[in-house]
Amino acid sequence: MKHKKVPGVPNQIKGGYHDTENKVTYPNSEDLEKSFNTAKKKLFDINNWSNYTSDVIAEFVLCDQEGIVVERDPQIGDYVKILLKAKPNPQKKDYIWVRIDMIDHSNPNSLMMQMRPSTLPGNQFGGNIMHFYSSGSTLTFIVSKGNNYVKAAVYGRNEKANTNTDLLSGIKNRLTALGARFGSQKIQWKTFTEMLLNNK
Template identity: 55%
Template structure:
């Protein structure tokens, strides 16, 4: 299976990829519009993303360029700090960091947020990428609507283990990335996309 070619999403060149999509259909355009507006509120409230999954897959925290957590709409240059749910008693190096490189709201029927693994905020010219994937990986989050449906999708491209770190972290990153290859991260993303468009 090949990665889907979608405008605004980087081409798949090397490593792994995933196309994770969830769709909810409705009886009419009015209900669709109502639910899409709710979805937009959820989409921009990144700090609550983890609460929409039926299982606690991860904790998401929106941070500014200094790594300070913030409770507002995301902007380009912000960061998302991610703690996987399987981590117990987390330490500083257990968190994964991604930077928001793009937010596209030009299409009235869709919104896109694109992120990539990053170094610690405020330390862009020193240190290592703090994520189990390499800096060439992208994750693109998209919500969209049609006349009778809303959709939440996450597209991962060029996913490779982050080897730009110490030996122990490199081994850990390879293990986590391998778990993604065999399906666990795909399932986790699906839990998130399903939860975001669920209104029960």
């Protein structure tokens, strides 16, 4: 199946991709606006993504450009550190890192945020990419509304394994990326979009 062409989402050139969408219709504008505003608030509440549903197993933490944990709305240039599996005392190497490259709320009917794998904060122009995908991969989150619906979507583009690292990490990244490409990541993001549209 071919990838969707969505305004604001990078073109698919090479590697894996996914289009994860969820839509809920509403009988009246009041319920629609409530759901839309709730979904936007949840999308920006990165530190609580894993708390909104037990089905999202990763832990997400918003950090500023220096890597310091912050409790606020995300900004362009911020980082998100992600712990894929719960560990009692996680070390720096246990996290993967992404950088927020774009936030667009110029359209009153949508909110868009885009991330890509990154180096550690403070090493934007040097150091290894701390992710199992390469820096050319992107993840775009969109919350939008229509006449009678609210839609939450996550679009992955150009998902290639990060092999620019040591041999053992390169093999691990290939296996993780392969698993994500064959559905495990799709299931996670499907649950995530459902969470955004759940008004609880």
